[in-house]
Amino acid sequence: MSKHRELGLTDFEYDLIVEKMGREPNEVELAVFSLMWSEHCGYKHSRPLLKTLPVEGPRLVMGPGENAGAVDVGNGLSCAFKVESHNHPSAVEPFQGAATGVGGILRDIFAIGARPIAILDSLRFGEVADSARSRYLLEHAVAGIGHYGNSIGIATVGGEIYFEEPYEQNCLVNAMAVGLIETDELIKSAAAGVGNVVVLFGARTGRDGIGGASVLASAELDADMEKRPTVQIGDPFEEKKLLECSLELLDRKLLVALQDLGAAGITSSSAEMAAKGEVGLDLHVRRVPLREQDMHPFEIMISESQERMLCVVEPDRVDEVLAVCAKWEVNGTAIGEVTDTRRLRVFDGDELVGDLPVTALVDECPTYTLEPAEPTTPLYPAPPKRIDTEDPGEILLALLGSANLASRKAVFEQYDSLVGSRTVRRPEQADAAVLLLPDPANGDRLTSLAPPRDDDAPKPAIAVSIDGNGRRVAADPYRGAVEAVLECSANLACVGAEPLGLTNCLNFGNPEKPHIAWQFSRAIAGLGDACRAFGIPVVGGNVSLYNEGASGPIYPTPVVGLVGELPDARKSGRLAFQHAGDVVAIVAA
Amino acid sequence: MSRVRVLIRPKAGILDPQGQTVERALPALGFEGVTNVHVGRLVELDVEDPSQLPAMCEKLLANPLIEDYEIQS
Amino acid sequence: MSRVRVLIRPKAGILDPQGQTVERALPALGFEGVTNVHVGRLVELDVEDPSQLPAMCEKLLANPLIEDYEIQS
């Protein structure tokens, strides 16, 4: 099979690349294109539909397109947030997969300058009562999330879990992160200023996540395939230093632009920075600090090693930037320059090993129109009957014993939900987590470390929640997606918060199949309509497609995360009945 | 019954944050000239049937995706 | 430069829940006849001056209050 197909590119796409390059791409160039034009980076099957989502709202500060979206939460502060999936890595190695999922979404938040303050997670596994594998995945994914969030010192304040057979082979691990920033300090990722220096900082680069692209390695290295770890290992300690280092660099106004390295590593972050800034970049792969010395240029370009960031710096500030890196014991290395060529040029020493047109890489990835068709027969087998009795007592016991209804304490107790001392409603106290905002009435800016005073002034807060119900979406994709927004909004309402913005993670099967395309397009229509009806902008999100196991696709699972505001945290609602004698009422439309 | 030792270490090429941290800390403690530090796990056990050990390592003691193991008996 | 291994294990008599957990998990996976399981740490390193090792162990690699160590070179 030809290399481009092994890398996931179609013949049509390959021909298009040759046309845009004006020649055949070499190995480095093909590796870079295959990643930039992958579903993950290029949104080939979802971009047109995502464009239909509403992105306007009175409190919107930063919409889709940047590392995370943000809404205005008053007093000059913005809340940045985003949800992302790490489904496939978690199915392979649940602890590291889930951990690096948290690490990745946190980098998105501090890449725009915000200090992360909270994490939420949304998990789907097979029936834990029946499946040892699902129990293993659950246990290790939860441990991985806790390990990363706890160690880096960011509170994991909420989430949701659901178990059913369609997730048996393809579990879902979605993580959402929330951060705060002074609105006028938000930083974008566009590279700018010809002659400015590109600095890579953070962990050393190894062969993590190179898996698929190893077809590009020479035969001799192929014999060493064993040595190519495709599992990415996360190091929250490194990320904690990276976080503090990034925020200090921004605080000192040393950076022109900042971007995290996620999927496709240096490749996608540099290409996107160049595309947004309408500039070119020259990168020198031999300057990249490596974990293994014998790496190929293409491996360095596409490695997914965790805990790295890329920034653009004016030449006379480079020394200061490197000094801040040294203070935080983080590697910092100048690896390139901003040019006016609008090309991403990769040098191995003096040799030019890749020369790529930035616009083609980032903005000209072909998109595909879906061909949705409503299925005529049910896509999922009817779930087995799990309660086989008429006896109400036994039914109640069976319900209470079901994993889907059981208390989540065993999970959320593994998460530090309190670090930061702002958690007013922690798990199981309310339907949404409530987090205190810095109180400007006390002169408390994010950076000033002024302690809140115990006075009678209102305590402004935000509320956050994450929800989704795949089974409902499977039954009716449009209404199921609407309901996800409704449920999440209702969760906020229960603590007294009003939604300001929404993020979402669209977990679906293979969109090239007409019935999946139908689920996908109907669900996005529902999501958009619900958001329009509520006046909530979609500030960003993530798409995870091809979630299928041997026995079929997962339930279509759009997960939505909401951030809302409440004027006074002291008045936020609780779940528990508070006083004997209080009136119990039901409110319904 | 024999006492067996299993040494479990991060696979070559896999990030070993513990080893890195220790290596970086040593000079400050006055220990120079130490390199290539790796931190792994040690499992010691009495087994009746040592032939079961490789399977035991693959299934439980080590995570073969990211760790190598060595059996010392 | 010599490659050295340091084996660190919980002191006898101190509860070792990791060892217990492994011991309990094994029968469920079909491995019988395993007892007396203990889980510790393995540190491997290249040292220029092996005479530094005992001090390194006492000071940093092990906590003598709760752990025993053994140097294998």
Next chain:
Amino acid sequence: MKFGVVRFPGTCDEVDAYLAASRVGDAEILWHADPDLKGVDAVIVPGGFSYGDHLRVGAIARFAPVMAEVERFAAGGGLVLGICNGFQVLCEAGLLPGALLPNTSLKFTCRQVDLEVVNASTSWTNATAVGDTLSIPAKHTTGRYYASDATLDELEANGQVVLRYAAGHNFNGSVRDIAGVSNKAGNVVGLMPHPEHAVDPLTGSADGLKLFASAAAVPA
């Protein structure tokens, strides 16, 4: 009263400790690499994951330059409080007796616990009374307090057991339900639970503030 709060790479709870201390006095962050306590009257070694908890909790942080100063300060009777990871660091440094082992569950656990005050005459508990119950969150993976029986007997005889988990609250398996201990003189105290997260009823409890208030009341 001025508190200094130590920050190592990987420390997470220093801002909370700083804010808690600021409620009863002044506070300042102390950088691990500076061998300088900046003239503070009390030092807090806060919680988090210094050096990623790599190798063994607290093992690397105890060698930070600032810790040599903390040791000198403590030896001269200076007030030192270790919280969670800070407790682990102080034990590793030999400023406090004993060691912290993995929870018997081997799991990280975050839970509000009740603590019983056993000794109300240390520098960090003098604003409480013996027998008081304090509701304070605990959150850690390595919080099982351990010392040999002989040492434990000695600690109890000396009044060095400062705080115990109330019945049913010892989730980590600590010997004799010990949650916090002091040195012989009572100027150095360490505990696993996090008083800095319990300084405002809005976020759950204000009982933890009593520890900071205790130190603030000690004549400088």
